[in-house]
Amino acid sequence: MSSVSKVACISILGLTLGAGAAQASSTHIIVNNSIVSSDETYQSHGITMVPLNAVQSLPGVSITWNNSTKTVTIDRNGEKTLLKVGQKSATLGSKNITLPVVTTLKNGRIMVPLRFIADSSNAYVSWNPKSQTAYVAKANNEIKNKYTSDKLNVSRGAAIKLPKVSNLKEYTPKGYENLNTDYYFPEGKSNSFFIQEMDVISYYKISNDCSVLIWTARFDSTKRESSGLSFLPYKLVEQDGQKPTIQGRITHFNFMTAVGEISYNLIDNTGKEINPGQKTVDPTNFFFDIPDEQK
Template sequence: MTIDRSGEKTLLKVGQKNATLGSKNISLPVATTLKNGRVMVPLRFIADSSGAYVSWNPKSQTAYVAKASNEIKSKYTSDKLNVSRGAAIKLPKVSNLKEFTPKGYENLNTDYYFPEGKSDSFFIQEMDVISYYKISNDRSELIWTARFDSTKKESSGLSFLPYKLLEQDGQKPTIQGRINHFNFMAAIGEISYNLIDNNGKEINPGQKPVDPTNFFFDIPDEQK
């Protein structure tokens, strides 16, 4: 089997524990095999040979192969905050935490929260599940995730989430300063926005049609 990646060829032979990557010979942890007409090769080798990051989440029994496109990486490093944020949520996500499936009535809304002036970390909320990601090495790693009960008011330690946490996994972050909140409403094609201070007060709320090329824009009064 030959894999051609931008002119660099990888050659593997069924039943052998070695491969050729360009001009280099590489040893494989196990031999390649043929099963149901398909060549089975170690996932880590394919990921490593393509420059991707690979990891295994034993809690969800999920393998992650993460590699961001050059376009997304370029946009993430943009000096325009809204462009960087738009790219941030598109970077490949990896996790070694428990997976919580949102419960309740599907309302097609998704909430995004960014610390003021930043794009290197963010929260995503879907119904009763919220997840916190931090970006490094061109990928977003899930740092903390939780399920909450929106009918029960209780301090969660996060100004924008004044609800009782029912279950959680990972390390809950401590956020200092204000939070930018974007609520994407897919059903009507609009996004609402506001700043949230340390006391949970909403500042400069507004709403506008969604730009399909980027959900995010500069919120009035945001300090960069």
């Protein structure tokens, strides 16, 4: 996403939250797949304020605090940003920027506008109006390098760890919690995948070093019906996004948390399972090469 798009996302965020001097925030903030506690966020004049330490959790960013001058220095791979508590201005590299509201100290935390997180960390930021969620995403170099590996199992392991972003509805899995998670990849690929948890399945594609949610659905496993996906022969009861069309076979991994094992197989266009097997989970990477998978 370009810097203009980042600003547009945050501007939309500011406009949709309404006005008010300072009030509890109903916005959800997710930074690199981790939820920022709602107790740590609030709205000031329609702007979502978040704790500055949310920046520190992003790769390539370090923060130092000068208590005597009440100044924060943010170092992003050598490019420094200076921010002073109580002011609406900041220095981003050699550029002066104006913040929409002043930074403040609240309960021992330095609170800054969400837009500043994007400006100071060069992160991908997107806003989901359907779930009232702002995503801040920036993958570290280790995950990015693994994703580009020529080893398929390594690339797949990195793909599911990339920061996830979404502008779709959020479906909460229902039913008996068996702690199993299913992963489906088009044969020989790692740039898209499905994750199934109980009665919810989600399809992601990799873009801008993020896993972008393209389609998500809830299904009824008691009613067999063609869903258009060979590995999911159940009735879809609700869905959002663009359901993909998958040609060729699917590689399937079923991670069984309770027993620490993972089962696997290939699935052809008719739904037939090929070469099923089971292995003990490698905690460093769930995935491995499946016999007869074409790469």
